[in-house]
Amino acid sequence: MMRALLHVLVPFLLCVAVANTDLFRDVQVDVTYEHYAEKPLDYMPAFLAMPFNCVVNLGYIFLGLYWLLRPGDVEGTDSRYMREVFALMALFYGPVQWARLATLRRAPAVLDQWVTLPIFAWVPAWIDFIEYGEQRPQRAAALELFSVSSYFLALLHERGFDLALVCHVTAAVYKGLRAQLSRGDRSTGRYLLLATLACAGFVALKLLDHWLARFWLFQRLTGHFWSKVCDVLQFHFSFCFLTTLTRRKTAAQQE
Structure with a gap:
């Protein structure tokens, strides 16, 4: 676990440091409560x-802890590393989003966007491990470096982050479908479908946050809230899909 923690924590802290400089001062991010349909409560502390x-956002923390501490019945050192890195990413992501709401500062808002990209990029990296039967650290590192660097598209165009995110989501879904067709069965197919639907819900509910607030059902528990629920579910079902395929690969190698 220490190796996974080191490999997640060091890049994360570097991103935190860069996000707190003026490098991304021109990136379009929302730093007001007007961006959200949920009405802020003046009598509550900033973090609530x-x-x-x-x-x-506690959902990400609980999810990360669950998958980080969940023992693998058939799991090698490398497969455990892949799981632990993904779990730590989820664990760190919750506080980032919470800090964005609590402070309404540019740096957490930039970081919220930025760290989303390497999270999605870890899915193709994990599937590479499943397909080729061994961890390929150079390729995984290159994928993550490319993913982190892609956020600089936000400096070139106001929709640069959106373009980078679409490419990451498309790559993750494509690799997942390819792995399902070559190695999956009905249960992994169900996990992949649920993860994809949760991803679609995450995007749609977030974009429709204010429009949905016209209906009483979404005036307290808003579209943005439910989009985060979908995001947590997307994480969970991605874990289910990837760990199931990894466990079967490991079991086949041990026979």
């Missing part, structure tokens, strides 16, 4: 100003 959108 929008209670539901704040507390939902």
